[in-house]
Amino acid sequence: MQNISKSISIQPLAEERPQALRHLSSIDLGLALSALLLAAIGLATVHSASSEMVVDYFPRQAGWVGIGLVLLVVVMSIDYHVLLDLSVVLYGAGIAGLIAVFFIGVQRGGAVNWIQIGPWQFQPSEFAKLATALFTARYLAGLNMRVLDVRQIVVTIAIVGLPIVLVAIEPDMGGALMFTPLVAGMMLVAGIRIRLLITAAVLALVLGAGVWTFGMHGYQKQRVLTFIYPERDPLGAGYQVRQSKIAVGSGQLMGKGYMQGTQSQLRFLPARHTDFILSVLAEEWGFAGVLAVMSLYAVYITSAARIAMRARDRAGIFLVVGLVSVTCFHVLYNAAMVVGFVPITGIPIPFLSYGGSFTMVNFIATGIMLGVDMRRYVNR
């Protein structure tokens, strides 16, 4: 058994600190600017999407973005090794938050996944995701293997599995699903034998069948079935997919113009300020708008990959990979859902969708990645 904390070799910490802020100029502009631009587009679209609603979500979302930016700067200025050192505590707090949900949680649409403190409501699973990324990165950074052995794979899965199980029994399957790219991305980078990958795939299939038979709620099965046969439920998920496709398709090349989307303004689109915000954008700005947003995500993702590749140490690489994997999955799944490629589940799209906890976590993740990048020259 290796001693984890000792094997992260980060001796030059002390001499590095004063240099950290001097490297402000070395902020990765690709990552920072794409995030900012996406958030700005998100704000405009949230305003349009909620213009026919009782509440205009624009001011609230603007508030979240503001708080997110502050958190970004704060996190960026902390050395990520300090965060990794704290990761055990943060992971523990994250798990405690998920457990607390069962006692003091607030129900929202089927799942108890919110905690209310005074006027503030937040989703512990969003923050647990961050803590889990940190803790897993710390564990994997300490291993010095070309590929992971079975025992290490089991430990990694256990670290991520605990919050997954807790979120799944809330029950928030979409939220639980969001942890999987974390473990998948980091383990793929850490190295897994092809033989093991195939075994895992087979296992996942068997497990999936088991979950389908025993572990899924009626409404969840319904959604999957509706995805395969949309006529099954014309009022529920089938209706949503159909309305979303009409919105996206009718946007054509140049869109109908800002605030002019009939699908969203006529309230045909469900959850149009959160999960289906991309449909609103596609309707009002057309394929041109979609392409612009997709390019920004591509810039964000490749910038993150660049940061990972030039990071100072294993810890930095894993940290960035874990964080960006989650973001990627959100983007890919949400975009695919909006055009009807995958079943509908409550997965928002980073920087565009309305949501307090979600927006903050995306900015914090960006801040951590920028922080990793700023400290890349030290000790190399």
Added chain:
Amino acid sequence: MRVVREHRDDLITRVRILSAVITGILAVIASGFWFVQLVQGSYYRELAENNRLRKLPIKAPRGLIFDRHGRLLVENIPSYALMIDRSRATHVDRSLAFAAEALGRPLEELHDVMRRYAGTPVFQPVLLAENLTLSEVARLGVESYEYPEFEVEVQHLRLYRHGGQTASVLGYLGEVTQDEVDRSDGRLQAGDLVGKKGIEQTYDAELRGEDGERVVVVDSRGELLEEYGRKPAVPGKNLTLTIDLDLQQEAAHQLDGPEKVGAIVAMDPRNGEILAMVSSPSYNPNLFAHRLQKNDWQALLDDPNHPLQNRVIQNTYSPGSTFKIIMATGGLTEHVVDAHSRTFCTGSAVYYGRPFRCWKKGGHGSVEAETAIQGSCDVYFYGVGQHLGIDRIAKYARMFGIGRPTGLDIGGEKRGLVPDMEWSLKTRKMPWYPGETISVAIGQGPVLLTPLQMAELTAMVANGGYRVTPHLLKDAAVPPPERVAFDPAALKLVRQGMWDVVNSPSGTAYNSARVDGANVAGKTGTVQVIAQAQRLEAKALPFKYRDHAWFTSFAPLADPQIVITVFAEHGGSGAHTAAPIAQALHAKYFKIDLHPAAR
């Protein structure tokens, strides 16, 4: 020290591969957008513009409400309403002129309605007129080809079978406010009707059910082509109340008429079930079923007797001599007097250099606890008050529930007021004068309580000192009865004294509250509205200067099953006005004929 091999190159290669794969997937999804937006774009554009899916609500029928014996109190009746879809009208003014003519309503009224909806999207049908007659519906049907913008919608209207008689219990429905919409978490929409008062308000969520919807395919003219799907409505839950309709109607009848202002509560002292609850004057909730004609509303608001106020819970009054129930229980429990302590009443007594009169000019002579209650002797209770002191009086008033809501399951309860030294300093910014204690001892000071609190305290006397929670819903989740620390012997003596009030020839309500066979026990109270000196000819006083009358009672003495509290605002005296009403209600409850000889 071990050399750390970081396998950096391996990691970087894998990151590169992973990032390429992800970018690839992103490109695939982008091409999905390209396919839907550019290849199929015109198809979807046409779908969006012409062949629209429209969601039509299916309203859930609101739950019915029954009395404790399953008799229907509220039902739903169909009613026809006229909706207009402005986006389909060639000329809205022309449409309105036609509607005004067909309905025989002033054109200006319809214009007013349209102005109210000026801010809503034009394609959203709005409610133009309600309560259409069948012949009006037929008239519109004949012209429907010329005026496709009109649609007649069948609505469910609430019908309160007993009108004003049950209004203080049931409440009424009204259009939801923006504030209520915001707080409902998507459950309510603008234009919905929600409970505004009483049971309709408290149990709105249960009664409401869940609206369903129909999705239909319509063509560019808005004509229905086919049904795309349907989600049935979930009807609201039916509720059974603790109310006994017979007793409720009798109580309403007793307070019906001009200059009959007041409140009646009947309650089961064993479990807190409210058997009847009436506030007078009342209002007809059926007027509110339609979105309310303006002048009806104004009339209710302008009425000097405030019919919309539920006097049972929303008004507080001075208790008058009924407060002696609390004084006797407190005095005996604290042993400042015992059952046989005697006082000689000469018709007045002097405290702090000031004479305090007894209501009985000639005096009661020698009285002890039981006879003091029976004759409502002021002088006896002045003495008890002086010995207890204001803070101990306040303690017992609070133990009997004054100063806090009883927990009734309809909202808006007042707390009442229990004065003590701290209250005086804090609220009045002046010390408590000992002389005030003497006034409070006979219920004439700043003490205030609601008629429901009076019933609650009477129930505690009747059931041997248990706090029960008054409630109107038969299977309401109420806390179990809670024991309050009164001396049981004191309560027994108070019950006996109250029995004497009604059944002993020298009792204050002898003849006016006795029901042979029911063993009624009670206490009268009369609250002065203007000072003694000014009120020489009580009968000739204008209504608003007359005294308030209380009578609170229970029966039968040995095993109390019902508490009846009557409050008559400006009714005159407790014995003459309030007690006979309670008498009639006890007789009704126990099915006893009060005047067998007259038959």
